[in-house]
Amino acid sequence: MWYLVVHTRPDLAQSVGYLSRFVAAPTDQHTTELKRLLRYLRGTVNLGLRFDSKCLQPPVLVSYTDSDYGGDKNDYKSTSGFLAMLKSGSYEHVLDWHSRKQAAVSRSSCESEFIALGQASAELLWLRGLLMELKLLTTSTTILTVPDTAVVKVHLDSSSAKQLAENEGYTGKTRHIGIQFYFVRDLVETGIISLTWVPSHQQLADAFTKPLDEAAFVRFQRAVMFRFEVRRVS
Numbered sequence: 001m002w003y004l005v006v007h008t009r010p011d012l013a014q015s016v017g018y019l020s021r022f023v024a025a026p027t028d029q030h031t032t033e034l035k036r037l038l039r040y041l042r043g044t045v046n047l048g049l050r051f052d053s054k055c056l057q058p059p060v061l062v063s064y065t066d067s068d069y070g071g072d073k074n075d076y077k078s079t080s081g082f083l084a085m086l087k088s089g090s091y092e093h094v095l096d097w098h099s100r101k102q103a104a105v106s107r108s109s110c111e112s113e114f115i116a117l118g119q120a121s122a123e124l125l126w127l128r129g130l131l132m133e134l135k136l137l138t139t140s141t142t143i144l145t146v147p148d149t150a151v152v153k154v155h156l157d158s159s160s161a162k163q164l165a166e167n168e169g170y171t172g173k174t175r176h177i178g179i180q181f182y183f184v185r186d187l188v189e190t191g192i193i194s195l196t197w198v199p200s201h202q203q204l205a206d207a208f209t210k211p212l213d214e215a216a217f218v219r220f221q222r223a224v225m226f227r228f229e230v231r232r233v234s
Contacts (some may be wrong), residue, residue, distance in 0.1 A: 004041075008048045010083070011217075011225055012041070013099040017079075021101070039163050041146035049094050059088040059136055061095075062125055063154045064198075067102070068209035069109040078102045080116035080207030083224070084127055086136070095148075096226055099208035105204035113158035117165065118180035121187055124152045128192070138185055152193045157203045162195045 006018045015037050024029045063084040070076040084096040102118065106112035128150065131137040137150045158160055165184045187193045200206065207220040 001037075001041075010049075010094060010097040011044075011047065011207070011221060012037070012211065013097060014079075014081070017099040017101070024085075036047075038199040046228045047221070047225045048228055050228075051093050052091050057089045058138070059086045060205075061124065061128055061131060061137060061152045062087045062092075062155070063115075063120060063152060064203060064205035065116050066157060066203050066205035066209050067106075067109075067112040067141060069106060069112045069211050072101065075168060076105055078106050078112035078115070079209045080112075080119050081146065081205035082116070082120040082123065083205045083208065084120075086131070095125060097208060099122075110158060110160040113156065113161035114164060114184070115180060117154070117156060117161055118184055120154065121184050121193060123194065124154070125187065128152055153196060154193050155196050155198045155203065155205075157198055157200045157206075159197055162197055165195055 001012065001018050002020075005012050019030060019037070019174075026034075061084065061163075063082065065083075067083045068079045068081075071079050078101075080098070080100045082096070082098045082100075083094070086095055088094045094162055098119075098189075102112065102115055106115060128137065132150065154187055164181070165188055184193075188195065192210060201219075203214070204223055206212065207217065212220065
């Protein structure tokens with residue numbers, strides 16, 4: 001099932017990532033949850049990702065990052081969610097995503113959101129370089145300026161994490177995330193990434209951090225996935 005998660009089914013990332021934590025010692029509850037996931041997979045075999053060659057406008061790399069503060073009640077570690085898309089006009093192509101449990105326990109929601117932002121920024125920096133090498137994103141010949149087509153737009157729903165990344169807020173309270181702080185701050189100051197706050201109901205990465213209610217999950221499906229027509233061979 002990890003093959004689907006990695007390649008074509010981002011809607012399975014959170015569920016498969018959560019269940020994989022109990023592979024060594026699964027319980028009856030985990031078995032029940034796995035069967036429910038398999039039933040969902042059977043009923044959505046026509047869902048996938050679509051890549052369209054039509055790009056009427058210069059593409060822009062857009063991403064969403066989020067975290068579920070202390071969501072794992074076994075050790076109270078947070079889960080980071082990340083989604084990267086290449087957007088050109090009305091066309092949106094999903095490129096990368098992850099649902100990843102954080103290595104350490106965060107002491108605040110701002111810290112867990114900032115750790116998720118740091119993880120996403122590292123992947124976006126590599127992805128931006130790859131797209132520039134493929135000439136899908138273009139940059140200026142001068143070192144001091146970065147055009148809009150090469151700026152990575154990062155959406156997050158934590159105003160405190162956004163403020164911490166954009167302002168000189170490094171104090172003793174943020175010293176334990178110092179390396180990630182300066183890494184993200186450097187990307188913001190040099191114009192490689194730009195941060196945009198979005199309300200939680202528009203945060204697409206929320207689906208990678210925790211289970212959603214039906215209405216929110218359907219919105220995520222419609223925004224990220226594509227429903228193909230399945231033809232049965234008689």
